[in-house]
Amino acid sequence: xxxxxxxxxxxxxxxxxxxxxxxxxAPDANDLKQLDHDAMERAEHGPARNWGPPVPQSSIAQPKxxxxxxxxxxxxxxxxxxxxxxxxxxxxxxxxxxDSIADTGVVQAGYHQVLYRGRTTGWVLxxxxxxxxxxxxxxxxxxxxxETSTGAVGYSIR
Numbered sequence: 001x002x003x004x005x006x007x008x009x010x011x012x013x014x015x016x017x018x019x020x021x022x023x024x025x026a027p028d029a030n031d032l033k034q035l036d037h038d039a040m041e042r043a044e045h046g047p048a049r050n051w052g053p054p055v056p057q058s059s060i061a062q063p064k065x066x067x068x069x070x071x072x073x074x075x076x077x078x079x080x081x082x083x084x085x086x087x088x089x090x091x092x093x094x095x096x097x098x099d100s101i102a103d104t105g106v107v108q109a110g111y112h113q114v115l116y117r118g119r120t121t122g123w124v125l126x127x128x129x130x131x132x133x134x135x136x137x138x139x140x141x142x143x144x145x146x147e148t149s150t151g152a153v154g155y156s157i158r
Contacts, residue, residue, distance in 0.1 A: 063149070063154065064149060065145050065147060065148060065154045066146055066147050067146055067147070068102065068115060068144060068146060068147050068153070069115075069119045069147065070115055070119070072102035072103055072104050072105070072115045072144055072153075073102070073103050073105065073144070074100055074101075074102065074103075074142035074143060074144050074155060075100065075103040075112070075129050075130065075131065075132055076100055076101075076130045076131060076132040076142075077097045077100065077101045077124055077128050077130070078128045079097070079098060079099050080096050081096065081097045081124055081128045082095075082124070083096060083097060083114060083116055083122035084111070084122055084123045085122060085123070086123060087108040087109045087113075087123040088111075091123070094116060095116060095122065099134075099135070100132055100142050100155055101114045101115075101124060101129070102114055102144055102153045104121065107126060108123075110125065110127070111123040111124060111125055112124050112125075112126050112129045115153055117150075117151040120151075134157060140157050141157070141158060142155060142156070142157050143155070143156045143158075144156075
């Protein structure tokens with residue numbers, strides 16, 4: 001072995017040793033109880049926090065919306081579903097969804113056409129599309145409000 005190989009081996013061994021020395025065991029139930037107790041104690045003896053009254057929603061500027069360039073309906077979809085450029089498996093992805101989409105009602109080869117941005121449309125696999133359901137508020141309804149100046153679809157979930 002050359003001198004540089006020995007130096008490299010020594011440096012690697014020192015790195016592994018220092019990493020092993022820093023490794024911490026997972027906290028057990030007693031540690032977690034102590035952390036909770038400490039946090040509650042700090043909250044009791046800490047400064048009072050007064051954030052003031054909530055900001056009225058009417059004071060928050062609402063984006064200017066224009067009508068959608070293509071008629072669409074709000075539908076639900078699996079979070080982070082791919083939006084494809086064409087209704088073909090393996091087509092280029094142009095984006096991903098949230099939990100709702102602007103479905104144009106056009107279905108081709110098992111894919112739903114969706115309004116993506118402005119006049120750009122994409123395609124989502126039909127088996128992922130369903131009537132809108134809010135995970136946190138089952139009675140919530142989704143309405144498409146229009147299009148923002150950047151081309152994003154404006155949704156109202158109430």
